[in-house]
Amino acid sequence: MAGGVGIVLANANELPDKTPEEVLAALQNSDVDGFSGTVTQTADLGLPNSGTGSGAASLSSGEHKLGVMYSAEGNQARVSQQGDVKETSYVRDGEKLFKWDSQAGESFEYTLAGEAADTSIMPFAGWWPGAAADKAVASAKSAELSLGDPVNIAGYDAYTLIMTPTEDSTLAEKVEIAVEGESGMPIATNVYAKGGSEPVFSMAYDELNMTTPGPENFQAPEAAKAKDKGTLGVDGDEAALIGSGFTSIGTMETTEEEIKEYFVEEGLSGDAVQAWIDEAEQVEGGKILESTLVNAYLTDDGKLYVGSVTPETLVEAANGGTTP
Template sequence: MKWMPAVAVPAVIVAGVLAVPLQAGAAVDLPDKTPQDVLELAAGSTVDTFSGTIEQTSELGLPEIPSTGDAATAEFADALDLLTGSHTVRVYQNGPDQSRVQVQDTMTERNLIQNGADLWLYDSADNTAAHTTLPADTGDRSAPGYTPSEMADTFLAEVAPSTEVTLGENTEVAGRTAYELVLTPNTDDTLVGSVSIAVDSETGLPLRVQVEALEAAEPAISVAFTSLSFDAPPADLFVFTAPAGATVTEESLPTKDAAGHPEGETSGVTVTGSGWDAVVSVPAGADAAAMAELTASPLYSQLTDAVDGGRALSATLMSVLITDDGRVFAGSVPVERLQAAAAQE
């Protein structure tokens, strides 16, 4: 991840960990509801115990990473792999502080396991494990989510006058009937065409999230359950012991400032606007060492294009601008909007 500006990574993950085509099938007959009814159904969901299989597909239009044999390039390619292509993910949740996510690749598996305050990340490809202790005073110690529910929460939190909320056709996901919420931005200054959320008709649990880019024939990204059970998973799934010979590291969570933002690399981050066309900016010098390493890399010129005022990375749902004076701008907006934001600072 160090090859990308730190501020861009969360935004790319939010965009890149979403998109499965609508499942064809017989019409689903459900009681009539208004969009507000379905919003309230999703907001009132209390499901926090389940297990299932999720299919994630992404077509983000990101440039292909050339094979150079360089370790740093390979590291970045591995990180990008999680945001592109197709992946099968097994998820297990038992209450608010026990969860396990298994990303299943062809010959390897990556696991994110939370058991109370303990958070483990294990990669079988190189037999490495990282451990973090979640702070007890945060109120919510949940690990980052990978289910349609957490992704839906991200978008539903942004429902505002800038969003038109409608209902699509009733559908079926993982054998369960669902209402289809459709969120459409009321602005032309975004790359997002619409977000569709399939909401379980009984529990309100989001079962599928799709994000479509403007003028795209297929969803750019999606996460959807293909199987789902509300039975409590076995307790031993949340107990992790590093395998013999594994390289284990202890990681610390970054401290936060008074506003709740991580201190250090992303200090000085600002957000211009709100909603779909918001632009995040990082001042020059926020992480001079990382920026120098980034711009010195051969990947920098291969993954970005020269534009007025700097260089830009353009993807289906996101743009990043690095100006000649070292500032970074990112958002789900065209590069032109980032250039306008840079000119106003």
């Protein structure tokens, strides 16, 4: 398993022989009571440069250090990113989610419902170290499986599961997941884009402790003063999905201004985001916002189509076609 920038992976001790399908099953059925650790995450997704250095969208470029904690009891999780000028943290406590921005000195509270409450440890999925592995596993039926050399990460031996998409229209070349030998937990992930020899996204634990953190670790900063941001995951509040696997496409209604506001709020430079939008390729019926691993098609009537697929596939889906 190749290492991303700043990530050093060593050979593992001998692990019991398993088939790729058995390793995938262990990953799918992973059941961990709790853990804490630090993660190095690197990315080069071709999105605009980060402005503040902290925020979900800022993770799309450069190297970042994350601190994470999880407790299955009470469904509690915490992830924090230290940027150049501020720290941003998300804290989940059951059906409540808090976001803390140290620079602004603000805390926001969300109530989780539906899919956001049931299927994700951290609803802002890009923040959670296992999110990329979870997405790949959900696409396993449209991939060929194989095993790479075993590795040792943060003191834990792991199998290297390699998933190679079978659909030609996806931008993903392959995904490598280090699956911890006993628990089945993903402890490192590399994602490769077509045409590249290095991962465009990489995460690995630098330190990992499988002991469940105490409840005092999931107290949100300034929770009593948090601004209520409403409910996440209510019916009609989520993007619809076209297709499945690596070529699935999410759709939602939005505008250029709302796209810019989201990226700026989550850590990117406003000028850089505006330039990215202004330089987008104009096609019939809208424009294409491109990156290394994900493309988006914003129609003139305010519909956004997003997926790890070619621009042509997005336009076809918008015109009533289906993904492969």
